[in-house]
Structure formats: C-alpha cells, structure tokens
Amino acid sequence: MWKWFHQLASPPHFYRISAILAPWLAVPGLILIAYAAWQGLFVVPMDYQQGDAFRIIYVHVPSAYLSMMAYMIMATSGAIGLIWRIKLSHAVAAAAAPIGAGFTFLALCTGSIWGKPMWGTWWEWGDPRMMSELILLFLYFGYMALRSSIDDTTKADKASAVLALVGIVNVVIVHFSVEWWSSLHQGQTVFKKGTMDADMRIPLLIMLLGFTLLFGAMLLRRIRTEVLFRERRTKWVREMILSPEGGA
Amino acid sequence: MSEAPREIPGILAGLVATAKRDLLLAWKRPGDVLNPLFFFAMVCTLFPLAVGPSAEQLEFSGPGVLWVAALLATLLSLNSLFITDFEDGSLDQLLVSPQPLPILVLGKTLAHWLTSGLPLVFVSPILAITYRMPLSVVGVMMLTLALGTISLSLLGSIGAALTVGLHRGTALLSLLILPLAMPIMILGANAVSLAASNDIYSTGIWALGAYAIASLSLAPYATAAALRISNE
Numbered sequence: 001m002w003k004w005f006h007q008l009a010s011p012p013h014f015y016r017i018s019a020i021l022a023p024w025l026a027v028p029g030l031i032l033i034a035y036a037a038w039q040g041l042f043v044v045p046m047d048y049q050q051g052d053a054f055r056i057i058y059v060h061v062p063s064a065y066l067s068m069m070a071y072m073i074m075a076t077s078g079a080i081g082l083i084w085r086i087k088l089s090h091a092v093a094a095a096a097a098p099i100g101a102g103f104t105f106l107a108l109c110t111g112s113i114w115g116k117p118m119w120g121t122w123w124e125w126g127d128p129r130m131m132s133e134l135i136l137l138f139l140y141f142g143y144m145a146l147r148s149s150i151d152d153t154t155k156a157d158k159a160s161a162v163l164a165l166v167g168i169v170n171v172v173i174v175h176f177s178v179e180w181w182s183s184l185h186q187g188q189t190v191f192k193k194g195t196m197d198a199d200m201r202i203p204l205l206i207m208l209l210g211f212t213l214l215f216g217a218m219l220l221r222r223i224r225t226e227v228l229f230r231e232r233r234t235k236w237v238r239e240m241i242l243s244p245e246g247g248a
Numbered sequence: 249m250s251e252a253p254r255e256i257p258g259i260l261a262g263l264v265a266t267a268k269r270d271l272l273l274a275w276k277r278p279g280d281v282l283n284p285l286f287f288f289a290m291v292c293t294l295f296p297l298a299v300g301p302s303a304e305q306l307e308f309s310g311p312g313v314l315w316v317a318a319l320l321a322t323l324l325s326l327n328s329l330f331i332t333d334f335e336d337g338s339l340d341q342l343l344v345s346p347q348p349l350p351i352l353v354l355g356k357t358l359a360h361w362l363t364s365g366l367p368l369v370f371v372s373p374i375l376a377i378t379y380r381m382p383l384s385v386v387g388v389m390m391l392t393l394a395l396g397t398i399s400l401s402l403l404g405s406i407g408a409a410l411t412v413g414l415h416r417g418t419a420l421l422s423l424l425i426l427p428l429a430m431p432i433m434i435l436g437a438n439a440v441s442l443a444a445s446n447d448i449y450s451t452g453i454w455a456l457g458a459y460a461i462a463s464l465s466l467a468p469y470a471t472a473a474a475l476r477i478s479n480e
Contacts, residue, residue, distance in 0.1 A: 177431035
C-alpha cells in the first residue's frame with residue numbers, strides 16, 4: 001500500500017498511471033452526465049411549484065458541491081506538500097484552483113439564472129449561500145493571483161499553501177457570519193423546499209457522480225500538464241518526448 | 249562563563265523589544281501613522297458627497313461607511329508592516345534571531361495595531377457624530393472597531409508576510425486580505441447597526457471578541473511561516 005503510494009507521488013509514475021486512469025474517469029463521467037441530463041430535462045415530471053425552472057438544479061447543485069470540494073482538495077494537498085514536502089501535491093493544488101474557480105463561477109451563474117424566475121431578481125445580496133459562494137470565488141482569485149505573482153515555483157507553492165490553509169479556517173467563519181447577518185433582514189426570499197421526490201432525486205445523484213468523475217478527469221489532465229511543465233528540465237521528460245511514441 | 253545562560257533574554261523581552269522598536273520608528277515617521285487616518289476621514293467624506301447628504305440616509309449608512317473606511321485604512325497601513333524591515337535587512341535579523349519568530353511577529357503586529365487600529369478607534373467618534381450617530385451607539389462602534397482592528401492587524405500580517413518582497417505587493421495584498429476580512433466587517437458593522445436600532449447587538453461583540461482571540465493565538469504562527477517562506 002505504502003509502496004504504491006510513494007510510487008504514485010513520483011512524477012514519472014504519476015504521469016504514466018494518470019494517462020491510463022483519465023479516460024476511465026472521463027468516459028463514465030460523460031455517460032452519466034448525458035443520461036442524467038436526459039432524465040432531468042425530459043423524463044422527470046415538472047415541479048408543482050417551480051414548473052420547469054427547477055431543472056437547472058441538475059447543473060447548479062453539482063457545481064456548487066464541486067466548488068467547495070475543489071477548495072478542500074486544494075487546501076489539503078497544499079498542507080500535504082508543506083508537511084511532507086511531496087512535490088506532486090503542490091502540483092495538485094495548482095491544478096485544482098482554476099477548476100474550482102470555474103465551478104464556483106458556474107454555480108453563481110446558474111444560481112443567478114435560477115433566481116430570476118424564482119425570486120424575481122438576478123442577484124440577492126441578502127442570501128447567505130450566494131454571499132459565501134461569492135467570497136469563495138474571491139478567495140480563489142486571491143490564491144491564483146498570489147501564485148502567479150511569485151516567480152519561484154517552490155516559493156509560490158508554499159506561500160499559496162499557507163494562504164489556502166488560512167482561507168479554509170475562514171470559510172467556516174464566513175459561512176456563519178453571513179448566516180447571522182442575513183438572518184437580520186430575513187423575509188421575502190426564503191423559499192422552502194419540501195423533501196425531494198425519488199424521481200427527481202435519483203437523476204441528481206447520478207449527475208453528482210458524473211460531475212465528480214468528470215472533475216477527476218479534468219483535475220488529472222491539469223495535473224499532468226502541470227507536472228510536465230514543472231519537470232521540463234528533467235531526464236525522464238526529455239526521454240519521453242524524444243522516444244518514438246512522443247509521449248502520451 | 250557560568251553567567252552566560254542568564255544573559256539570554258526571555259520571550260517577553262523579545263516581544264517588548266520588537267514592539268518598542270516599531271513604536272519608536274512610528275514616532276520618528278509620523279506620516280506613516282497619520283496618512284491612514286487622513287485616508288479614513290476622506291473616505292468617510294466621499295460617501296455623503298456621492299450618495300447625498302440627507303439626514304436619515306446618513307444615519308442609516310453611517311455604521312457601514314465607517315467600517316468600510318476603517319477596513320480600507322487598515323489595509324493601506326498594512327503594506328508597510330514588513331516592507332521597510334525587508335529593505336534594510338532587519339527582517340533577516342528577526343529570522344535568524346534565537347527568539348521564537350511568532351512572538352517577534354506578535355510584537356510587530358501589536359505595534360502596528362497601536363499605531364493604526366487604536367488611532368482609528370479614537371478618530372472614529374468625530375466622524376460618527378457628523379453621521380448623526382447617537383452617543384450611546386458611538387461607544388458600541390468604538391468597541392467593535394477596537395476588537396475588529398486587532399483581528400484585522402493580525403490577519404493582515406499574514407497577507408503582508410506572504411507578499412513581502414513582491415513587486416505588485418499592494419494590490420495583491422488587498423486581493424488576499426479583503427475576502428478574509430469580510431466576516432470582521434460584517435460582524436462589526438451589523439453590531440453597530442443593531443445598536444443604532446435599539447436591538448440586541450451583543451452577538452456581534454462576542455463574535456468579534458472570539459475572532460480576535462482566535463487570530464491572536466493562530467495568526468502569528470501563520471505569519472511566521474509565511475515570512476520564512478518569502479525569505480528563503
């Protein structure tokens with residue numbers, strides 16, 4: 001187990017294994033997403049309150065969940081890199097940030113599109129979840145800005161890992177403070193969801209699984225390019241590129 | 249030679265010495281202390297000019313405006329927390345010192361709070377009165393500002409340590425710290441608003457106090473780690 005783990009942490013091994021692994025995540029992920037999208041758009045009955053508008057849930061909830069998951073991955077792998085000095089885990093953190101920011105943006109956009117017919121407004125400053133999601137997006141921006149303004153890669157890795165860790169403590173505080181704040185001007189926008197029917201829930205769960213698999217594939221893809229870039233002066237990269245296959 | 253161990257100063261001595269040195273430096277360069285205060289007053293002047301001078305509007309927006317201005321003024325002063333030490337090499341002396349770095353950093357942050365946060369607390373009543381804030385609310389505002397600026401100085405020191413020695417430091421520092429500082433502003437401004445509308449505001453004060461204690465115990469370690477990273 002440990003031997004396998006150590007091997008995975010070595011860049012050439014990771015590069016080889018991830019090439020095999022990525023399609024196994026991407027293809028099932030896309031199939032699941034396609035199936036759940038078809039179910040969600042055409043098969044699932046209309047919501048008795050929200051009509052067809054609720055169907056955006058099948059994109060909104062998975063992206064919101066991945067926006068937080070990507071931050072967790074970014075911060076944990078940053079911490080692993082700081083503590084055990086595994087170079088690969090810094091590459092994971094660097095690769096996860098733009099994807100996480102993308103999903104956060106997607107969650108905000110779909111939420112806003114959903115909000116227009118439901119709450120009658122594109123943006124509601126008083127909603128705690130919207131606010132914490134927006135602050136999460138700013139945290140991603142800060143993280144990426146810090147990373148890109150430090151030229152030395154090792155230094156950038158460590159500094160941004162510290163920032164991600166400080167951020168993760170703060171995400172919790174942001175959540176509670178925003179919750180407390182919005183409970184003051186409570187009112188018009190709170191919409192209560194009853195328990196979801198199984199017909200609606202099962203496609204959502206399939207969608208979540210599909211998004212997660214696709215996210216895994218995207219992450220692997222980005223880590224691979226990141227690893228390749230970081231190891232560009234090493235022997236194994238040169239040998240791989242000069243070999244007849246030209247590298248996968 | 250047997251006397252040698254006694255001559256190593258204690259932890260508190262290191263803290264006091266760093267804080268004293270920074271306070272003395274601030275005394276010699278009063279502009280560094282005064283500029284953020286002028287900035288604070290000017291931002292508070294901008295809002296009535298932009299939004300309109302009607303009394304009820306000022307009363308309503310006063311707590312928020314003062315808090316935003318205080319946040320921005322603190323950010324402005326944070327940039328110089330480590331940069332002069334970095335330029336003249338005294339930061340390296342801190343890093344190689346046998347004293348624990350988090351304690352020295354705490355001394356510097358303490359001096360920063362005494363020269364930036366505390367003056368803000370004492371200037372804010374003048375501006376609050378121009379915003380027609382009742383005197384009972386002014387007291388609450390000073391308390392929230394005092395607690396909040398402690399956390400802002402400590403949180404900001406992490407950002408200042410991460411960006412020390414970078415060319416685009418100023419803009420980057422704001423980008424890093426503003427999202428992290430939002431909860432402090434939310435808690436502070438809303439506690440004052442609640443006090444202004446005769447509501448129960450103690451939740452905000454307790455939360456700010458908890459935040460200050462948490463950052464007091466955790467932030468110096470993060471700042472010390474960040475300083476070591478940026479000066480490798």
